[in-house]
Amino acid sequence: MEWLTVAIAKGRIEKDMNKIFYEIGMGDWIDQGSRKLVFEDHVNLIKYIFVKPVDVVTYVEKGVADLGVVGKDVILEQEGDVYELLDLQFGKCTFAVASFPQNKQFRLKNNIRIATKYPNITKKYFQKEDIEIIPLNGSVELAPIMGLSDVIVDLVETGNTLKANGLVVLEEMMPISAKVICNKVSYRFQYEKIMSYTRKISEGREKYNENLSIN
Incomplete structure (x- = not known):
């Protein structure tokens, strides 16, 4: 089975995504106190790379990353040829x-x-x-x-x-707001895994947003 590579914008989006990962039981693979830029989830076969926000679209468009998490502002400014799969509804x-x-x-x-x-x-x-x-x-x-x-x-x-x-x-x-974007070739050839992963992220986002509203 192929690995998925996910590029995540460093900074505020990175912190919010780490909270979502913990909501869905996928947060143990990322050491938030580390200076490492690459983490591997060997159970779910997902590689996470943390890059500057302005570089996320480039990594995804060029196929180095299958998915990316970045603000809509960066997507619009970079004018990348990528798919938008999910509005994460944070970073508004x-x-x-x-x-x-x-x-x-x-x-x-x-x-x-x-x-x-x-x-x-x-x-x-x-x-x-x-x-x-x-x-x-x-x-x-x-x-x-x-x-x-x-x-x-x-x-x-x-x-x-x-x-x-x-x-x-x-x-x-x-x-x-923050979006999940996808490489167009990856979307075609890894559709099932990408959709499964995106559904999990969506579930985690809902739980995270519910906790925010409660607090």
Whole structure:
């Protein structure tokens, strides 16, 4: 029987997935205190690799991993040729346009300057507008403050960082959450095992979400 390889985004998604694994009795194979990046479940024949979120789609699309767990934001920005199999319903946040309150009429401006870590998503969303995209890797909130941009496009969870810098959400774009993605060839040739594994993850997600609501 063939092994499945699952690429998991390091960070918050990794922590949430570890909790799901324990809900379904598959958590003993991953040492959360270790710096190892690869773990093998010899009972279920599943190999887990932990990679940076921006690399998950690449590992899955290229067939190094059969499945991946990553945020929808990364999937959209990377524009990978993969299947989405399951919405895990955690890691929820919102893509939004933000700036100072007085810039709420930003769409009336010619050549809107938009600072963002997500140029592909921004370009698609504003495809009918006259815009200049300013790619940034750091804190995009600084861009309108320093006059580099009119608005920013970023993920917003609590809005606390925006508020602390005098910014507000001007326009909500789309909701984001963690997804399970699949390599298209793997989906064809390992369909039964992938579906079985995805069902277990779905069950674990339900249990995990129930415990969150109780607590």
